[in-house]
Amino acid sequence: MEVKTGSLNGQHRHVGIVVAKFNQLVTQKLLDGTIATLQQCGVAETDIQVYWVPGAFEIPRIAKLVGETGKVDGVIALGAVVRGATSHYDYVCAQTAAGIAQVSLTSPVPVLFGVLTTDDMAQALDRAGGKAGNKGSECAQGLLEMISVEAQI
Numbered sequence: 236m237e238v239k240t241g242s243l244n245g246q247h248r249h250v251g252i253v254v255a256k257f258n259q260l261v262t263q264k265l266l267d268g269t270i271a272t273l274q275q276c277g278v279a280e281t282d283i284q285v286y287w288v289p290g291a292f293e294i295p296r297i298a299k300l301v302g303e304t305g306k307v308d309g310v311i312a313l314g315a316v317v318r319g320a321t322s323h324y325d326y327v328c329a330q331t332a333a334g335i336a337q338v339s340l341t342s343p344v345p346v347l348f349g350v351l352t353t354d355d356m357a358q359a360l361d362r363a364g365g366k367a368g369n370k371g372s373e374c375a376q377g378l379l380e381m382i383s384v385e386a387q388i
């Protein structure tokens with residue numbers, strides 16, 4: 236039986252990060268965690284490209300285009316969708332998740348979903364470097380594993 240598993244070796248890896256400006260108090264922390272973890276795993280700062288977009292809904296398009304450049308080995312999508320007074324939250328969550336999922340299946344490189352969908356800002360901050368960890372950091376490790384596993388197929 237052959238078992239393949241991904242490594243966290245980030246040396247010589249090129250990573251694109253697409254991050255939403257909406258709720259930047261949270262998304263900047265997600266981005267910081269992502270970059271810190273990538274560098275801890277050996278990714279050179281010069282091999283990381285960051286693309287800021289207006290909001291989570293705009294992430295899938297840019298993630299698609301970045302993935303198709305041939306300049307990155309993978310893409311991380313970062314955002315924070317926090318429930319408000321209207322049903323807008325539901326539509327943004329659903330379409331952002333569906334859009335990123337579609338891109339992840341059609342992109343030539345792996346695309347990781349690091350968009351927080353929370354009921355309030357406290358929950359979001361907990362997951363952006365607070366007591367529940369950092370979703371961006373998790374995605375950084377996940378992306379390196381995915382790049383490594385795909386290379387073994």
Ligand SMILES: O=c1[nH]c(NC[C@H](O)[C@H](O)[C@H](O)CO)c([N+](=O)[O-])c(=O)[nH]1
Nearest residue numbers: 255257289290291292314315316317324
């Ligand atoms: O990234 C977010 N975008 C949000 N809306 C903007 C959306 O992502 C688009 O940028 C906008 O609809 C224009 O297309 C959010 N809410 O409205 O709640 C949110 O919480 N987070």
